[in-house]
Amino acid sequence: MTGHTKTTRRGFLAAGAAGVAASSLAATAADSADARWIDALPKKWDESYDVVIIGSGFAGLAAAWEARKAGATVVILEKMRTVGGNSIINGGIIAAAGTPLQEKQGLKDSPEQLAADMIREGLGLNHPDLVKITAEQSWPVVKWTIEELGVQYTDHLVQEGGHAVPRSYQTHNGSGSAIVNQQLAKLKEIKQDVRTQVYVEKILRDKDGRVKGLQVRDGYVFPREGSGKQKFIRAKKAVILAHGGFSSDVAFRLKQDPKLTAQMDCTNHPGATSEMLRESLRVGAIPIQLSWIQVGPWGSADEKGFGLGPHFAQEVAAMFGIWVEAATGKRFISELANRKMRADAIMNIMNKGGNCIAIADAGQVHGHVEQNIPKMLERGVIKPYDSLEAIAAAYKVPIDPLKQQVADYNRYVAQKKDDQFGRYMHKDLTPLGAKMPFYVLRLMPKVHYAMGGIQIDTSGRVLDISTDKPIPALYAAGEASGGIHGAVRLGSCSMLSSLVWGRIAGKNAAAEKAWA
């Protein structure tokens, strides 16, 4: 379509000048002004800000902070009653490469290595220019959370699947809330609050294609369609889409991946739906890789949603223990393979009527997970056992193969080399069973993250499907955007990309020229 954008109006006028309009063929330009996907700008805006941000997770709050620092007036719109989206309930690990903590632990790493990990595990679907910036900004952004936001991290580096080395900082409370709450607190200091229960109905572009504002419903009550009062919010400089992904939207995810039915549990909050993605596509954003929807392999079958299980299954059992197929008593994959490989492996086993368990022992829990062990036990997310025999009885595991597997695994620990699956061997590994009890979690993959989204350029600007050029005054950041993580997002890279690109979008949006 490129190059033809100016011809419509001319073509229409030329046709009009011809002047022959049989009534059956007559259709006036006024008709089009009424069309439902053609959005009249309001004569009066109800509110007006330099930068209008949709979403109050990591990306939206980071954008708000940077935009305010740059002197812009800002409004943050959140459709739910509560702030923080998935960010405030996530696991609180953020990847950073070449950090002081890695240096202290003798771990060699670099942004180049992180980028290589992301692209290798992302099956090369990643947009390399976006990955490069993400990886280069990894330590700077963690440093920023520490120095500017006052976020506290443990001194245990977490290793999620697909990362070549342990490199992920863990918030002190094992949750993204440790960052979101600091973001909110710092924003509060500068009198920046979040407007909850504001649902965005339309993104409004003007005749030149510039985004000028939003049509919203103020006082919206999720999920009641049409609730709240319609208002128009002007964005003098720009709108930033930081609305997150759509993993909770069964109808939309079924289009892109029909395997992800309503029967599958999901780690996301119920508001992680597709309407803003749909709306951005409606006004011309470019869809990128929407069919790549991540299933997290570390969910627990004994709780709903994200819950507490992933902390045990990943940070304890995957790094320091083992994952085992119940029917065979054997490990079935490297516990540090990427999320897709592990989720696929578990689902293949489950589809044949089997199931998988994650096993670690009391000597292998630490930090915030250790603090949460009583709660996990109380909820039945993990169960304690005093022997392999007890585990075998509880989960119908053949005892001899299980014993052999644990013996083999403990040999790999001793030799610091996993002969079975080549898993990265952590320097602090201990033999499995060294300290009783064992803890066991029943693994259940859960829909977790949309790798796909709308295309942004290296400035965070949303590109136009008809021209591949930026849609003036429209930015996106975080899970709303696509292309950074390719086929498989690595664990702890969502917090990273959301914060990095939220900051970029906020800075650049604040630097836009305001419309008069």
Next chain:
Amino acid sequence: MTGHTKTTRRGFLAAGAAGVAASSLAATAADSADARWIDALPKKWDESYDVVIIGSGFAGLAAAWEARKAGATVVILEKMRTVGGNSIINGGIIAAAGTPLQEKQGLKDSPEQLAADMIREGLGLNHPDLVKITAEQSWPVVKWTIEELGVQYTDHLVQEGGHAVPRSYQTHNGSGSAIVNQQLAKLKEIKQDVRTQVYVEKILRDKDGRVKGLQVRDGYVFPREGSGKQKFIRAKKAVILAHGGFSSDVAFRLKQDPKLTAQMDCTNHPGATSEMLRESLRVGAIPIQLSWIQVGPWGSADEKGFGLGPHFAQEVAAMFGIWVEAATGKRFISELANRKMRADAIMNIMNKGGNCIAIADAGQVHGHVEQNIPKMLERGVIKPYDSLEAIAAAYKVPIDPLKQQVADYNRYVAQKKDDQFGRYMHKDLTPLGAKMPFYVLRLMPKVHYAMGGIQIDTSGRVLDISTDKPIPALYAAGEASGGIHGAVRLGSCSMLSSLVWGRIAGKNAAAEKAWA
């Protein structure tokens, strides 16, 4: 956005009624009527038809035939100078399950088995309702090509990768042209021609969202942007999108899969670009699985484009011979694995500096491939050798492993069971090397097909991103639509789906109520 579609206009009027419009905030509805993505309908249409079809491949021509049979007036628009798109240069095999030819050859098959093959190899990304119809219509549509179009097929059933049994009819000349030319001839009999060099600039929807016609450039010269004269073509009943895929569009495919660089060869004609997909998304179609772009494993390194090589590599060497990694002298995958598995395997080997060859012998060629052997030899697409030693010398293959591989393979042929990769063993298999010379082709994967496209319902109607309901009077068929083939289209299922869904779209479009 569902449910809010009526509120825009009301909201605007309400805001207008409030009457307070500071000049800095004033923006009138008239502004929006001018906006470049808001398309005024013309006062006068230059031409008018019941059904307007974009594209002149299998799908477009099948749609035209059915629409004309149903009494509709039809125009078929083709942007290129020549008709037939990729259809007229393709390999001419079409899958059908439970056919007379299979019965004659003692092969058990069913639409259910075909659907199962498509979904298994498509990694479950296929939309099951669309697959079901495609498979059920497979024999009816082949029968239709024979009885109604007069298409001639060989009596050799081809087996492409991922199909459980040989089931694909092969046109007598080994090309899709055998069907396209019959489609064109039958249309000519009813005085239906194809309008070449007509480029579609815009799909025009009216105030109720109905598609009413197109803005085109008549006399367009590919790839000259803006060439030709602007015209407006009215679609009284419907527009059918049958424009094919975008495999030749490097910029667009790089968005969805950055591995598919300009360095990769492509089997498609140069006009297989993205502008109609972009335009349909601009007016509200739903993108489905755009990042799944197929690379054909059977391309030849010694010719450009689709060429002749695939006939030898697939129909001869994959079914009756072997594919070998040069550096090892060994087979590296089942030659009848699906296209993705084979292309990935070859690209992994090539990325390490290696390469792969396809080997068969003179006793294994038959039919149209046999007729083309002289041409392939002349062009250097295949080369003849009198011994394994000669092959080993030419392609730097270690001779002993190669001899061992051929001996092993011939044992599998004798026992009718492939102990190495479990490949389907054709009933007519002969030992490799039974009749000299050997023929060898250098394999080179090439970008081939877009599995993704826009979402259609089971009536072939295009759905709307804001409502999930059909966009009134807009249909799609063939490679333009997505969701049928999932992650991996099986060879010979493109001709099938294009013809099946072209017919469905044509019939249903003709049954639409005309607008006054």
